[in-house]
Each structure stands twice: as C-alpha cells, then as structure tokens.
Amino acid sequence: MGETTVKICPCLQTLWARMFNKSGDNGRSSSKCEDSLDSRTMANSVNNTSRYAAHSFNGAPQPSLSPESGIYRALWSFEARAEDELSFSEGDLFKVIDSTGEWWTARRIDRNGCTLATGIVPHNYLASGEADDAQPWFYGKMSRFEALNHLMSHKNSEGAFLIRLSETGNVGHVLSVKVDNCARHFKIYQTDGQFYMDRTSSFPSLQDLVEHYKSHRLASVERLGQACVRKEPEPLDLSHTTVDEWELPKEEFTLEDRLGTGFFADVFLGKWKNRINVAIKILKNNEYLNQREFYREVQILKKFRHRHLISLFAICTSSEPYYIITEYMEKGDLLDFLRGKEGMALDCACLVDMAAQVADGMCYLESQNSIHRDLAARNVLVGENNICKVADFGLARIIKDPFYLSDEKKIPYKWCAPEAISHGRFSNKSDVWSFGILLHEIMSYGGVPYPGFNTNEVYDQIIEGYRMPAPTKCPKFIFDIMLSCWSANPDDRPSFKDLKPDLENVNRYELA
Numbered sequence: 001m002g003e004t005t006v007k008i009c010p011c012l013q014t015l016w017a018r019m020f021n022k023s024g025d026n027g028r029s030s031s032k033c034e035d036s037l038d039s040r041t042m043a044n045s046v047n048n049t050s051r052y053a054a055h056s057f058n059g060a061p062q063p064s065l066s067p068e069s070g071i072y073r074a075l076w077s078f079e080a081r082a083e084d085e086l087s088f089s090e091g092d093l094f095k096v097i098d099s100t101g102e103w104w105t106a107r108r109i110d111r112n113g114c115t116l117a118t119g120i121v122p123h124n125y126l127a128s129g130e131a132d133d134a135q136p137w138f139y140g141k142m143s144r145f146e147a148l149n150h151l152m153s154h155k156n157s158e159g160a161f162l163i164r165l166s167e168t169g170n171v172g173h174v175l176s177v178k179v180d181n182c183a184r185h186f187k188i189y190q191t192d193g194q195f196y197m198d199r200t201s202s203f204p205s206l207q208d209l210v211e212h213y214k215s216h217r218l219a220s221v222e223r224l225g226q227a228c229v230r231k232e233p234e235p236l237d238l239s240h241t242t243v244d245e246w247e248l249p250k251e252e253f254t255l256e257d258r259l260g261t262g263f264f265a266d267v268f269l270g271k272w273k274n275r276i277n278v279a280i281k282i283l284k285n286n287e288y289l290n291q292r293e294f295y296r297e298v299q300i301l302k303k304f305r306h307r308h309l310i311s312l313f314a315i316c317t318s319s320e321p322y323y324i325i326t327e328y329m330e331k332g333d334l335l336d337f338l339r340g341k342e343g344m345a346l347d348c349a350c351l352v353d354m355a356a357q358v359a360d361g362m363c364y365l366e367s368q369n370s371i372h373r374d375l376a377a378r379n380v381l382v383g384e385n386n387i388c389k390v391a392d393f394g395l396a397r398i399i400k401d402p403f404y405l406s407d408e409k410k411i412p413y414k415w416c417a418p419e420a421i422s423h424g425r426f427s428n429k430s431d432v433w434s435f436g437i438l439l440h441e442i443m444s445y446g447g448v449p450y451p452g453f454n455t456n457e458v459y460d461q462i463i464e465g466y467r468m469p470a471p472t473k474c475p476k477f478i479f480d481i482m483l484s485c486w487s488a489n490p491d492d493r494p495s496f497k498d499l500k501p502d503l504e505n506v507n508r509y510e511l512a
Contacts, residue, residue, distance in 0.1 A: 072096055072106070072126040076232045081239035081276070086119035094126060102305075103240035122235040137210060137227035141165045143360075145353045145504055146307075147176040148183050149385045150228050159225025163188070163206060173206065175213075177221050178228075182349070184220060231385060234327070236305055238272050238313050246302050248314040250323060253280060259332065269328060278313060281324040298324075301393070304368065308361030310381060310391040329381035329389060337382045338446035346386075348443075352478065354388050355442050356503035361390040362435060363496040366428045373426050375434035376415045377441040413458045414449040419490060421459050429490035435499065436485025443478060444471035 072094040080087040088094075088108055097118070098105040104123045107115045139150070142164040151160055161177040173188035175197070186197050188209070195209045196202035197218065203209040214224045237243050252273055259267045259279065270280040301312045316323035334354070337343045346354075358380055365372060372379075372393045379392045417433035419425040437449050450458050450468060467486050470479035481502060487493045494502075 070095065070128075071109075072128050074125055075127055075230060076125050078122060078125050079275075080119070081273075082120075082241045084120050085240060086117055086121050088121065094121065096126075099123065101243070102236055103243065120240045122233075124233045124235070135163075135207065135210075135227075136230070137162050138206070139164045139228070139230075141167060143167045143504060144174075144176075144185060145356050147174075147185070148353055149387060150231065151176060151178040151183050152181075153229060153231070153385050155229040157225055159221070159223060160228045161210075161224045162228040163210070175218075176228075177218075177224065179221055186218065236311050238276055238278075242314060246298055246312075246314050247318075248316060248325070249318065250316045253278070253316070253323065253325065255280060265324075270325075272313075272325070277328040279326045279328045281326065283322045283324070300370075304364070304370070304393075306361055306364040308357050308387075308389050309364060309393065310389045326391070327389070329383040329387075331382035331384075331386075333378050333391075334380040334382055334388060335377035335441065335446050338377065338442065344445055346445075348473065348475065350386065351442050351445075352475075352503060354382075354386060355439050355478075356500070357388040358390060358438065359435065359496055359499045359503050361388075362431060363500045365390070365393055366431075366496045371426050371428060372431050372434070373420075374412065374415070375431050375438055376412065377438055377446065380438070413455050417490070418459065418462050418488070427490065428495065429493045432485050432493045432496065432499070433490075435496070436482045439478065439482050439485070440468055440471060443474040447471065 074088050074090055074092040074094070077089045078087060086106070086108060093109050093111065094106040095109050095113075095115075096104050096106045102123055103120050104126075106119070106121050106126075108117045108119075109115055139147070139162045142162075144166070147162060147164055150156075150162065156178055158178060158180075161175060163173055163175050166172065166174050171187060172190060173195070175186040175188055177184050177186070188206070189196050191202075194202040194204060195206055197209075201212065201216075203212060210224060213221070217223065242248065254271050254274060256269045256271065259269055261267070264285070265281045265283050268280045268282065270278050272278050298312070298315055302314075305311070310329070311327040312324070313327065314325040316325070331337050331342075338346075362372070362375070370393065372390070374392060375390070379390065381389050381391050383389065413421060415434045415437045417425075417430035420430045420433075440449060441447060450461070453461060465488075467483060470476075470482075481494075481499065484492075484494050485499075
C-alpha cells in the first residue's frame with residue numbers, strides 16, 4: 001500500500017522514507033519486497049497474542065515477533081566500519097541470510113517485511129524474535145558471576161533483574177535480582193510446561209512469572225523492578241574486513257596517551273581510523289624477537305575468542321618499531337586497579353568474582369593447549385563493571401628467553417613455578433602456580449608477593465617448602481586453593497578446569 005501511495009502522491013515520499021528509515025543506510029540499499037514475509041507470517045509478527053508478549057527496549061510496547069518468523073531485532077545502534085557493513089538503530093528488524101561466524105549477512109527490513117538494505121552486521125548486537133530472546137530481561141546462557149557483573153552496574157536500581165540459562169550442569173533457568181547492593185539467585189523449575197519457584201505459584205510462561213513477581217514478594221525480594229540494563233557489546237574485531245587480515249598499515253592508527261611502559265614495549269591508547277579505541281603495544285627492540293615464532297603465534301592468538309581474554313586485533317610490521325594492536329580496557333591493569341581507590345573499596349565477594357573471571361579465561365587457554373608463561377595481576381586488564389580479561393597470553397614465548405635476558409630485567413621469580421625457574425619447564429601447571437600468586441595479589445589488594453624476601457631468596461625458600469601465609473581476611477577455602485596451586489609436584493596442582501567451578505560456585509554473599 002505504501003508504494004502505491006507514493007506513486008499516487010509523490011510529495012509523501014520523504015515522509016514515507018522517514019517513517020521506515022529508507023535513507024542514510026550504509027550497505028546495498030533496496031526497496032524490493034520479493035524477500036518480504038508472507039501475510040500469515042506478518043500477521044503473526046504484528047498481531048501475535050502469545051503469552052510471550054514482547055516489550056521494546058525503551059519501554060514502549062512493540063508488536064511481538066513469532067518464533068517462525070526468523071526475524072531479529074537490534075538491541076543497540078551500530079555505525080558501519082567498512083563499506084559492506086550496515087549502520088542501524090536500536091529496534092531495527094533484520095532477516096538473517098548467513099549466520100556463519102561473528103559477522104552475519106542480513107537484510108534490514110521494515111514492518112511489512114520489505115528489504116531496506118543488505119549488508120554485514122555484528123551478531124552480538126541482535127536478538128532473535130523468538131519468545132524468550134525478545135524479552136529485555138532474558139540474557140540467554142550466562143554464568144553466575146557474569147550476572148553479578150551486569151546487575152552491580154550503577155545503572156541498575158534496587159530490584160533490577162534478569163533471567164538466564166545457567167552454565168552449571170542442568171540447572172536451567174535462573175532469576176537473578178539486585179537486592180541490598182548484592183545479588184540473589186533463584187532457580188526456576190519447569191514441569192509439564194509450567195514455570196515456578198515454589199509449588200504454590202506456577203505459570204504457563206516466564207513472562208507470566210515475571211509479571212507476577214513484579215507485584216508480589218519473592219523471599220527477600222520485595223518485588224521485581226526494571227529489567228537489568230544491558231551493556232552494549234564491542235565487536236570482537238575492528239570490522240568484518242579484519243577478521244582474517246591480521247597485518248594492517250600503521251597509517252590507520254593514531255597514538256594518544258601512554259598507558260604504560262615495560263622492558264619490551266610501551267603501551268598507548270590509540271584509535272583505528274580515528275573512531276575505534278584500541279591499545280597499541282609498541283615493541284622497543286626487535287633483536288629480542290623471534291620473527292618466525294612471532295608471525296606463527298599471532299596467527300594462532302588472533303583466532304582465540306573468549307569473554308575473559310583480550311582480543312588481538314592486528315599487528316603492524318611493515319616498518320620498525322612493530323605495533324601489536326589489541327582491545328582497550330578503560331580501567332587499566334588489575335594490579336594498579338586493586339591498589340587504587342576503587343579497588344580498595346571492593347569486598348571479598350567482588351575479589352573472588354575477579355579471580356573467577358581470570359580462571360575462566362585461563363581455562364579456555366588450557367583447552368586450546370596454550371600456555372601463558374607470565375600470568376600476574378599486571379597482565380590482567382579491567383574494564384567497565386569490573387570485567388577482567390587476561391592479556392599478553394602467548395607473547396612471552398615469542399620473545400627470546402623472556403625470563404633470562406639480562407640483569408636489567410627484573411626476573412619474575414615470585415610468580416614462576418620452581419620447575420620453570422630451575423629447568424625452564426613451562427606448562428599449564430606452571431601457569432596454575434602463577435595463578436596462585438595472582439590470587440594472593442587479588443586477596444591482598446595488590447600486595448607484593450613474598451614480602452620481606454628479595455628476588456634471589458624466593459626460589460631457595462620455595463624449594464625448602466616455604467609458602468606465603470594467607471592475606472588478611474582471606475577466607476580459608478580461598479587460601480586452600482592457593483596452597484593447592486603451590487604444590488611442589490606439578491601433577492598435584494589442580495587444572496584451570498577444576499579451579500573455574502571452585503571459584504564460580506562459591507556462595508560469595510556469605511563472604512562479606
């Protein structure tokens with residue numbers, strides 16, 4: 001009808017374009033409707049009376065999308081970074097053509113199903129129109145500590161909540177609620193198509209359960225408030241064009257503030273094409289670089305994708321000095337963060353949560369048969385909502401003899417496993433020893449390991465059986481984990497696969 005109206009009355013064309021966002025798109029624009037939804041599907045999409053009534057993400061009611069429609073909705077706005085990418089606004093609708101990888105090919109459509117533009121979009125900006133996924137409070141598969149990080153954002157008020165699918169076993173759906181500046185977690189049971197948290201009140205849908213507890217008490221929760229505010233994700237690459245292109249020209253990057261300096265490199269805040277924040281590590285001296293291993297390792301590391309590992313975006317090696325381009329984390333390294341005002345204000349529960357995040361990232365590296373070799377608080381970076389990501393993994397191996405270069409470098413004996421110091425034997429279990437030291441750093445708010453001992457004394461003390469005492473107010477079970485990481489025999493140390501659930505499944509609300 002709209003196209004006919006425009007033909008009859010051309011003066012309405014501008015108004016029609018504004019109503020349906022037909023202008024200003026990056027990507028291949030189109031007004032064709034041969035890919036549009038059929039009338040039955042659109043009727044379901046617009047007039048669906050399912051118990052899962054969809055809500056917009058700004059509070060205004062929107063027509064719900066049927067599970068059969070295969071339609072996705074944008075959770076955030078996105079500005080295209082390359083020619084074939086699509087810019088879009090929050091709430092825009094998409095029909096996905098190719099969902100391979102992390103950058104999807106999709107058609108942006110109007111509510112009649114007509115194609116407005118076609119291009120490439122980051123998949124983590126979209127949610128499917130299916131019943132649960134369309135709800136602002138449904139977060140999909142998520143661990144307990146991730147839920148905590150989302151809920152504890154200053155943007156969330158008392159009663160903020162989300163529903164997630166637990167990563168633990170067959171727990172299923174969990175309702176997580178912000179109460180008294182901490183979180184409460186309630187398992188949602190499902191039997192015979194009914195959802196409930198106690199047998200006295202059951203509901204045919206999660207939506208009905210949520211609506212009920214918005215006006216009724218749930219244990220210590222007076223009532224549910226607003227859906228937890230979603231943190232806008234960052235695409236895991238600079239753009240879809242850089243996914244497989246790891247060598248980029250220096251001219252695309254600009255240097256800004258210096259973030260830190262080290263023996264091998266200085267680190268700067270920078271921008272890619274004057275629009276995307278990145279961290280730029282500038283290598284000081286290529287004579288320490290094992291060139292062949294460097295290129296090989298970069299190709300491997302660039303493929304690693306995990307929520308608690310820093311993303312390696314690119315390298316610049318056309319001229320010296322070499323650049324290593326990575327994700328930028330605004331709160332800096334964990335050591336300085338813990339010693340600062342914000343870190344010193346954290347309670348024990350938050351400290352254990354940060355340790356669990358590091359263990360999660362290291363568990364992924366372990367599963368990829370990758371060794372860090374220099375795990376320490378200085379090599380963990382902190383972002384918004386105290387998200388922690390392991391940095392510099394794998395890079396120690398591509399620099400010649402990283403722990404024995406010269407007397408000028410402070411050899412990190414205090415973090416090294418004894419077999420790594422004595423025989424250069426690095427493994428996942430030597431990383432576990434280092435994680436025990438890092439755990440001590442966290443629980444002591446950035447304290448120096450082995451206080452009172454100089455660097456040269458540490459190895460002899462360790463061989464003789466000395467182990468650091470527990471930090472002040474450190475829970476016994478956390479200190480027990482440290483001691484297990486410091487077992488003299490590497491085979492007696494836990495794996496990161498063991499450490500991850502040990503730290504995640506703690507009832508951290510009894511720690512404060």
